[in-house]
Amino acid sequence: MESQWPKTSLADVKRLIKELNRGQEFTHQLREVILENGGTTTSMLAEDLVEKIMDSFCKTLSIINSSNSNELVSQLVPVAAAVLPCRKSREGSCETYSLKDERECNKKRNISRTSVKETSTLVDDGHVWRKYGQKQILDAPFPRSYYRCTHKFDQGCRATKQEQRIQANPPRFRTIYQGHHTCTPTNNYPTVSQILSHTYHEDSSSVLLNFNSNTCSPTFPSRKKEIKQDVSLISPFYYTINHNQEKSSSSDDSFIPSDDHLIEAGALSSGSDNGDHFISSGSVYSSCTSTHSTEMEMDMYMMADLVDFDEFINLL
């Protein structure tokens, strides 16, 4: 299968995967260290691991950048900045993050993540919310509803959202998500091999691999209709690896023009399902369709868990 890839693109993808995998492993180790220390201020070891994670992600960005994939980089940088802890400038540090970036990062540290989604209907984003207030907003024709994650008190999850109707006819709703879910999953996640095995054994079926280790929602549905999760919250991007030289219709932003395959990235539209290119969030979505395309949507927040990227790329 590797021969189907253009050499340079394949090499870049493999390097990218490897670096992501490293970041995953280091993050995992860091979590272990933090857990061992009972969540208190950690040691030089933890600091070193954070450095490695930063290095890993910076290299990933450089690899992508060298592939002239500016659009993907433009999406990766803010995501990585949100994921990774800010740090002081240090000799030999990755050039991807400038001092200005770090200042911006520090400035935004205490600002909770916010995203806005406008939809024609109030869709179930897969999370369990508890309404805690409603208020009439000045100069707004419709009241605004306030929701918090149902796990706010039992798990300290601080995710909230606001919903407000902004237009009567046709109906239009604005949902503002703040913070991200820190509640723990209630079930186990499949491995990549499980995903691929499941996918290829069930023709035209689809499965979801959820990277979102803090999700409150079901994570391994077998049917597309069940794969409805919060798209806006995690600022996702996604890749399409098309084995049939067909440009995916799920994105307008091709970042690696290639001979045999396309890997695409783009911001997701709100919860759309356009047949073969179903979009979900916080997840890797694999679809074994008639075009044999595989879509991967990667939640960069959740790199610490679940997926062996080397195994994944080897299986492609």
Next chain:
DNA sequence: GCCATTTGACCCGT
């Protein structure tokens, strides 16, 4: 009876 929603009161930032 339990749990989610409603809604007026209160808090806080500007």
Next chain:
DNA sequence: ACGGGTCAAATGGC
């Protein structure tokens, strides 16, 4: 002082 966000008692549905 005002407006937006949150709290918490009251209410309603199962």
